[in-house]
Each structure stands twice: as structure tokens, then as C-alpha cells.
Amino acid sequence: SDELTQPPSVSVSPGQTARITCSGPALATQYVYWYQQKPGRAPLLVIFKDTERPSGIPERVSGSSSGTTVTLTISGVQAEDEADYYCQSSDSRGLSVEFGGGTKLTVL
Amino acid sequence: EVQLVQSGAQVKKPGESLTISCQVSGYDFLTYWIGWVRQMPGKGLQWMGLIYPGDSNSRSHPSFQGQVTISADKSNKTAYLRWSSLKASDTAIYYCVRRLIRLDGFDIWGQGTMVTVSS
Numbered sequence: 001s002d003e004l005t006q007p008p009s010v011s012v013s014p015g016q017t018a019r020i021t022c023s024g025p026a027l028a029t030q031y032v033y034w035y036q037q038k039p040g041r042a043p044l045l046v047i048f049k050d051t052e053r054p055s056g057i058p059e060r061v062s063g064s065s066s067g068t069t070v071t072l073t074i075s076g077v078q079a080e081d082e083a084d085y086y087c088q089s090s091d092s093r094g095l096s097v098e099f100g101g102g103t104k105l106t107v108l
Numbered sequence: 109e110v111q112l113v114q115s116g117a118q119v120k121k122p123g124e125s126l127t128i129s130c131q132v133s134g135y136d137f138l139t140y141w142i143g144w145v146r147q148m149p150g151k152g153l154q155w156m157g158l159i160y161p162g163d164s165n166s167r168s169h170p171s172f173q174g175q176v177t178i179s180a181d182k183s184n185k186t187a188y189l190r191w192s193s194l195k196a197s198d199t200a201i202y203y204c205v206r207r208l209i210r211l212d213g214f215d216i217w218g219q220g221t222m223v224t225v226s227s
Contacts (some may be wrong), residue, residue, distance in 0.1 A: 033213035035153070040216040042203055043145075043153065049211065086153050090212045096169050097155035097212055099145075 004100035006089055011106040012077050020103045022087030023069040032070040033088045034063060036081075037102075043086065047072060074105070082107045110134035112142075112204050112218035119224045120194050127190040128221045130204030137185040140163040141207035144178060144189050145214070148200040158207060159187060194225045 004024040012018045022032060032050050035043035045054055050070060060075040065107035074081055085098040115129045130142065143158030161180040168178065177190040187204055202221050205214035214219030 002227075031211065031213070033211075035214075037153075042216070042220055044131060045213060045215050048213045048215070054215065084152075088153075088155075088213065094212070095167065099153040099155060102152040 004089060004098055006085075006087060006100040006103045008101070009104045009106065011108055013108045014077060014079060016077055018074040018077050018081070018105055020072045020074075020085050020087075020105065021069055022072070022099075022100050024089065024100075026089055026092040026098075027065070027068045027070055029092060030061070030090045030094065031064065034072045035086045035088065037083075037084045037086065046085075063095055077105075077107055079107050081105060110206070110216050112206060112216055114202075114204055114218040114221045114222050117222040117224070119226070121227055122196055122225055123193050124225075125173070126194055126223065128202060128223065130187045130189075130218050132185045132187070132206070135206075137180075138182060140209065142187045143205050143207060143214075144176075144182065144187075145203045145205055145217075146200045147203065147220075148197075156188050156189070156202075160186070194223075196225050196227075198223060199225050 006022050034047035036046050037043040046057050050065040051063045062073045064071045084102045084104050086102045109132045123205050132205050138161050141158045141160050144156040146154045156172045159166040159178045159180050171220045180187045204218040206216040
């Protein structure tokens with residue numbers, strides 16, 4: 001299976017570091033992409049190709065990869081970071097696209 | 109400015125047909141794959157499929173093959189998602205997305221179209 005697994009929720013206090021993981025066998029060979037979705041809004045690409053930030057995304061948002069697990073890290077978390085975060089990748093053959101189940105980031 | 113502008117919300121009955129649209133502006137429509145992502149109420153994102161308007165080549169997730177039709181019209185720079193017979197389980201928000209060049213991520217998203225199917 002090329003499913004991507006994320007924790008359902010992560011909670012951090014303002015100013016702390018939030019880490020959201022995404023795991024799946026295809027991640028050993030395929031890039032991962034991360035999206036932020038706030039209520040009632042379309043998703044926003046925040047990381048592409050495992051570690052790269054689109055223009056306009058702050059430096060405190062970063063991505064890392066190790067084997068079949070990738071991590072989205074948000075440093076100095078702010079209230080505005082509260083959102084659902086989804087990882088996305090391709091299947092192992094590169095023919096289909098899969099999203100993780102999503103992680104709700106709560107800023108306490 | 110690159111934009112994907114989707115058609116408005118729809119309320120339909122089971123068994124009816126429906127086509128929703130996504131008109132692009134601000135970039136060359138023919139050189140980027142464009143596709144659709146479903147989000148059922150309170151749920152996560154599901155990739156449905158993509159089309160390359162330049163040659164109409166397409167890819168779709170196995171779960172959606174035969175359930176919907178994805179097409180593109182070069183003359184008006186618009187992508188379409190069509191159902192021939194809606195089901196209540198098609199109730200969802202549908203986003204059109206632009207695929208990054210040579211990568212499987214999506215850098216531009218439409219605002220979403222809410223489709224409600226109810227008798």
C-alpha cells in the first residue's frame with residue numbers, strides 16, 4: 001500500500017516548535033509536499049520537494065526527510081499557524097497521487 | 109496573477125448529471141497539468157485526476173476511474189469535471205489544482221466548488 005500516515009492531531013504552545021510527521025513506503029523514492037488548510041479556505045502549498053519553500057512561506061516553516069518518514073517543522077509557532085496540515089506524494093510507480101489523512105495543529 | 113476560478117455551488121438530485129468548471133488565467137494553460145481534488149464534509153483531501161491540456165493526456169486515481177470525466181477546453185482555458193449520474197456520496201467540495209512542472213505537487217488551487225447531492 002502507498003498510503004501516507006499522519007498523526008490526527010498535534011498541540012503546541014505559542015513560541016514552541018511543532019513537528020508533524022508523515023510516513024509511507026513510497027516516501028523512500030518520491031518527493032513529499034505539504035499543504036496548510038484553514039477552515040473554509042483552499043489548501044496552500046507550504047513545502048515542495050521535501051524541503052523547499054514556495055515564495056511567501058516564512059523561514060520558520062521547514063521540511064525534512066529520512067527514509068520513509070518526512071517531517072514538517074514549524075518553529076516559533078503562532079496562533080495563525082493553527083490549521084490542518086496534509087502531506088502528499090506519489091505512489092511508488094509515480095502514476096497516482098496520495099494525500100495523508102491530515103493533522104490538526106492546535107495552538108494552545 | 110495566476111488564478112484558477114471555479115464555477116459556483118451546485119445542488120442536485122441523485123441520478124442527475126453535472127459539470128463544474130475551472131477557468132485559468134495568468135499562465136500558459138497548455139503547459140501545466142491541471143486536475144481535481146475532492147474534500148468530503150469534515151474529511152481530508154483526495155486526489156481525483158489530472159489532464160494535460162496541451163495533448164489531453166490524463167491520469168486518474170483508481171478510486172475515481174469510470175466515476176467522473178476530466179476534460180479541458182483550450183479555446184477558453186477551462187478544465188471541467190463531469191458526472192453523468194450523481195450519488196449522495198458525491199457531496200463534497202471540489203478543488204481544481206495546477207500541478208507543478210515535472211513534479212506531483214500542486215502550487216495553485218481554485219477556491220473550491222461545493223456540490224450537494226440530495227433528494
